[in-house]
Amino acid sequence: MISGHWGNRWDVEFASVGILEDRMPRLYHTQPYSAIAERFFVRKGSPYTSVRQISGKRLGGCGGCAAQEFIQRTLKMPGQQITFRVDRATFVGYDVEANGLADVGRGKISAFLCSVAVGAKAIHRGVPLRPIGGDQYFGVLSGAVDQFSGLSSAAFVARVNTIVRGLHQSGTLRRLSLRDFNYDFATPARHFDIAKLRQRVK
Secondary structure (H helix, E strand, O other): OOOOOOOOOOOOEEEEEEOOHHHOOOEEEOOOOEEEEEEEEEEOOOOOOOHHHHOOOEEEEEOOOHHHHHHOOOOOOOOOOOOOOOOOOEEEEEOOHHHHHHHHHHOOOOEEEEEHHHHHHHHHOOOOEEEEEEEEEEEEEEEEEEOOOOOOOHHHHHHHHHHHHHHHHOOHHHHHHHHHHOOOOHHHHHOOOHHHHOOOOO
8 A cells, every 4th residue: 555556446545654755755645643652662671771772683663664764774754853773773574563572572582663552552461571762753644645546636635634633623533542542642643734744736
């Protein structure tokens, strides 16, 4: 989905699509519905107390996602200033984040970078983990529309933006976030200025 060229099979995608610079030439992004802090998680009994201490270590994350680009120091996220705190790390990619967190708990890798919600869920399930270093960046999630559609997208994207903003204004997205995750991921997304992306939706 993130590569575009959908062949008009879908109109819009809502599937945890983060706003990344390298996706901008292929996708139009809607007003974000969620903005989730990403943190490093280490084994509970490990000696690490700061992110800089895991430089040069084997660090896990979602393969092909923002986590990989952050660990490899190539991440560019429109609307955010990224500060890289790890260097010379070996990235270990996972298709399923729970597997990477489990490997941290087993001592197979030194740390795993993921959302606070995913990490908290693993801890709740008994994986011996703890977060270090605070928030590294926010995964800003939006709807996505294929730029290669044969249809005009301007009015459609504008309408989707209106709907998402209405769900923010009514408090619906905040209530759902608190109900399902025990975190308010909606409010930071509500205040994200989509105009900063400088999209020219056609």
